[in-house]
Amino acid sequence: MIESTETALRAAGLDPAHVRQVIEGALVEDLGPDFLDVTSVATIPAEQTDTADLVARADGVVAGLAVAAAVFELVGDVTGSGRTVEVSELARDGERVARGDVLATVTGPTRLLLTAERTALNLLCRMSGVATHTRAWAxxxxxxxxxxxxxxxxxxxxxxxxxxxxxxxxxxxxxxxxxxxxxxxxxxxxxxxxxxxxxxxxxxxxxxxxxxxxxxxxxxxxxxxxxxxxxxxxxxxxxxxxxxxxxxxxxxxxxxxxxxxxxxxxxxxxxxxxxxxxxxxxxxxxxxxxxxxxxxxx
Missing domain, CATH: 3.20.20.70 (Aldolase class I)
Known part of the structure; x- marks a missing residue:
């Protein structure tokens, strides 16, 4: 997890060490004890690099962008590749977003992007759903x-x-x-x-x-x-x-x-x-x- 992401987590009142623990547990659920994505390893060359967009599919309130960034950054560590992913946030937690809005972009090894995808989305979608519901009450x-x-x-x-x-x-x-x-x-x-x-x-x-x-x-x-x-x-x-x-x-x-x-x-x-x-x-x-x-x- 890079320093800027740790800083963002602390600013949100979250403990980076606890967030890392949550993410690593979620990655084990998805990748097993060997941290292996068999489909991505089989279909995508190790050297291939791409960019992907995190896109809202519905109107709501976003929350958890730094947590999602931490997932992408940590996948390189747990899989042992040592390669990194760059995350650029285009929205801010607490903002209202509309269907089609790009919330962040991630650039790095394509295998890592797709290996991290579901865990990052599970946390981001969950947190944003809670924020959206809360905003309705507020x-x-x-x-x-x-x-x-x-x-x-x-x-x-x-x-x-x-x-x-x-x-x-x-x-x-x-x-x-x-x-x-x-x-x-x-x-x-x-x-x-x-x-x-x-x-x-x-x-x-x-x-x-x-x-x-x-x-x-x-x-x-x-x-x-x-x-x-x-x-x-x-x-x-x-x-x-x-x-x-x-x-x-x-x-x-x-x-x-x-x-x-x-x-x-x-x-x-x-x-x-x-x-x-x-x-x-x-x-x-x-x-x-x-x-x-x-x-x-x-």
């Missing part, structure tokens, strides 16, 4: 104080990439995992003997960790803020009940609406004055953005 909430949040309902192994794609699409990340934020949900409340007891236990065990509490009634919302919580997940509340919770809590905590939200009702929930709408579908149900690699043979 647009639906435009003009309100509410922002769209992601969840932990991510593809195993791709959480960091998918959460970056949410940011590129105009959304906001919540916790990364079970380690950086304590989230007291219904089962925790039940096991601990209630909201106040659960909150106290978390605060005593991990005094520096942010604590969030899931509530299902206005009374629970009031109990949670009086216990000390400053972030509440209002689960499966109607817009009317949520508005009551917002009024009861005031500015003592930030509130998130969660549970079964759709674009059709986003405006109604945002109108309650809630701070966030949490949407698991951003990462568990986003369709890909169709992007292709078109080879230019001179």
């Amino acid at each position: 647009d639906a909430l435009a003009g309100t104080k509410a922002m769209v949040l992601d969840t932990r309902k991510t593809t195993p192994g791709l959480r960091a990439l998918e959460k970056y794609a949410v940011r590129a699409g105009g959304g906001t990340n919540k916790r990364m995992g079970l380690y950086d934020v304590a989230m007291i949900k219904d089962n925790h409340k039940l096991a601990a003997g209630g909201i106040t007891a659960a909150y106290r236990r978390v605060r005593e065990a991990f005094p520096e960790v942010p604590v969030q509490v899931e509530v299902i009634t206005v009374a629970e919302a009031v109990e949670a803020v009086e216990a000390g919580a400053d972030f509440l997940l209002c689960d499966n509340m109607t817009p009317e009940v949520l508005a009551e919770a917002v009024a009861a809590v005031g500015d003592r905590a930030e509130l998130e609406a969660t549970g079964g939200l759709t674009l059709e009702v986003a405006g109604r929930y945002a109108a309650t004055g809630v701070d966030f709408l949490s949407v698991g579908a951003l990462t568990h149900s986003s369709p890909i953005l169709d992007i292709a690699l078109d080879l230019r043979v001179e």
